[in-house]
Amino acid sequence: LKNVGGARDNFGGAAPRYIEQTSAARRKIFQSDQRIDSIPIIASGWAAAIANSGHDRRQTIALLLPGDLVSSALVFDDKLNVTVEAITDVCCHNYARAEFRAALAANPNLFEAVLRSWAEESLQVAQLAVSLGQCTAEERIARLIVNLFERLAKRGMVENDAFDCPLRQWHIAEYTGLTAVHVSKVLGQLRRDGLIDFKDRVLTILNPVALRRICNI
């Protein structure tokens, strides 16, 4: 439970036990509308939270990084509203809800951390809605890159404006509401313009100023 709410070592003396769960890349980790009596936290690897949209189209609602709660609402309720799929191999720590909530009651700092985590999660989804509703393809992709950069930087997973990025272009497409074909075109343009480099699963921001200007944040 390293990064919940950006804090570390949130538990007091009595840390709840967890069950470790590993999933291979591309596998489903949790199914939407499933009842879960554990609180899952991504220990390592990346995953995607995908909304159940009714029709066949898929919309990724959140990209889950190491330390992320799969869904903050799960701390208080056992109903999951998204399908979670592994992007890389993922190791997930599943805390028993009863035990976790006991720790929550005993430890105000942990409680606050969960609330901050939920607030952050809400903010991220709201910002995604802004991107999807108001931004061009280029803006959406630039925002995603900068957002990943900042979240990974907090985790110390960035070096020299570069970070490991296991996303396939179709992952980016599902998150930005675009087609994989168009993502390829826009990334190609960003590359040709010298704003980013993205090869061998490493994304490098070559021109942070220009990239942020595109974001319009």
Added chain:
Amino acid sequence: LKNVGGARDNFGGAAPRYIEQTSAARRKIFQSDQRIDSIPIIASGWAAAIANSGHDRRQTIALLLPGDLVSSALVFDDKLNVTVEAITDVCCHNYARAEFRAALAANPNLFEAVLRSWAEESLQVAQLAVSLGQCTAEERIARLIVNLFERLAKRGMVENDAFDCPLRQWHIAEYTGLTAVHVSKVLGQLRRDGLIDFKDRVLTILNPVALRRICNI
């Protein structure tokens, strides 16, 4: 505090006091990034929560109906991430946070209601993201209409498949990520197809089956 989490009369014996605040239609009620030490609940009227997008474009994140918490996160934190504007004349009840949280601690039912409200709010924003990322203009508008219908039905504000809808077409445009011009065209088509009627601020669903089929829920 009628409809928080769908429950009524959530307070125990000691209901916290509130300050009544009225705002005229089209006026700003709260400004984004403002610190608020009250918990505002819409007592009457409709309002829109609009994201601060950096650039000039506006994206409405939530349409607030009577009984809605303006933002569930405000119960635990004083930072507001959206601008709130009155659609109709609005009466808002502002509960002092300290007092409200005391009631929360004393009354588990109220606490659960706030969590349910937050979960519902999160779900709504996620569904908005799905609409914006994956749906056509017609689908987005149909989803909005059905969503409003269901939320108002819970409040007993629907009669015979009709409800008062004070939204202007540009409100619909700002929520659905479309232009007002296009909203006009799509609404006109839905009207001509006999799916809805929308005049004199009353929206009637003439063909619920066909409308829901468009939604693809």
Added chain:
DNA sequence: CGGAAACTTGATCGAATTCAAATAAGGTGG
């Protein structure tokens, strides 16, 4: 009554999709 805001309608434009095909990268079993 008059001015502003909201709605409608048509023509044109443009960003992103769809379709199609070729190339590159990954993963697996022999």
Added chain:
DNA sequence: CCACCTTATTTGAATTCGATCAAGTTTCCG
């Protein structure tokens, strides 16, 4: 380690949905 097959990526052409532009009309209010 290589052959083979699947999954990704790239590129270009054609298409489409919704935006933009431009009037004209209606509704709303003071």
